[in-house]
Amino acid sequence: MTKYVFVSGGVVSSLGKGIAAASLAAILESRGIKVTLLKLDPYINVDPGTMSPFQHGEVFVTEDGAETDLDLGHYERFQSTKMRRTNNFTTGQIYESVIKKERRGDYLGRTVQVIPHITDEIKLFIQRGAQGADVAIVEIGGTVGDIESLPFLEAVRQMRMELGQRNTCYLHLTLVPYIKSAG
Helix, strand or coil: CCEEEEEEECCCCCCCHHHHHHHHHHHHHHCCCCEEEEEEECCCCCCHHHCCHHHHCCEEECCCCCEEECHHHHHHHHCCCCCCHHHEEEHHHHHHHHHHHHHHCCCCCCCCCHHHHHHHHHHHHHHHHHCCCCEEEEEECCCCCCHHHHHHHHHHHHHHHHHCCCCEEEEEECCCCCCHHHC
């Protein structure tokens, strides 16, 4: 069974979650553990391909042609696994998938809601991206203060309840400011 490390960040962005996740992956891989990394982006865009690089940063193109978050480039440089489109997904992709299922009748006329339908889809995408790995390091983009992150945080909370503490853990990064005058 795959074990999961969920990486989140405090209320300040650009803390280096991607580098921390990639570093942890490199350490685990050096011990012979098969690791994969996933990046969950809470923005509603389907992918970052049409987003301004000044606002979002550079786009990383995977071997299978997906336009993804630049953190996937860090992941590839720090460890030996090649990234694929299943290593990065967005709120836009999740909603697109759920809406297609609703249109096909997969929900049998039920009201489609964030919980359980969106969170279940997030869990499905995480598990699909983690297939074959001993450990999946799952970075949740943005900050815990972003309202867009809430379905992702709820999905990983549910995964902890479903898989147990022995198969999941949380790594939360935050800014610890140094104020010189405070000593």
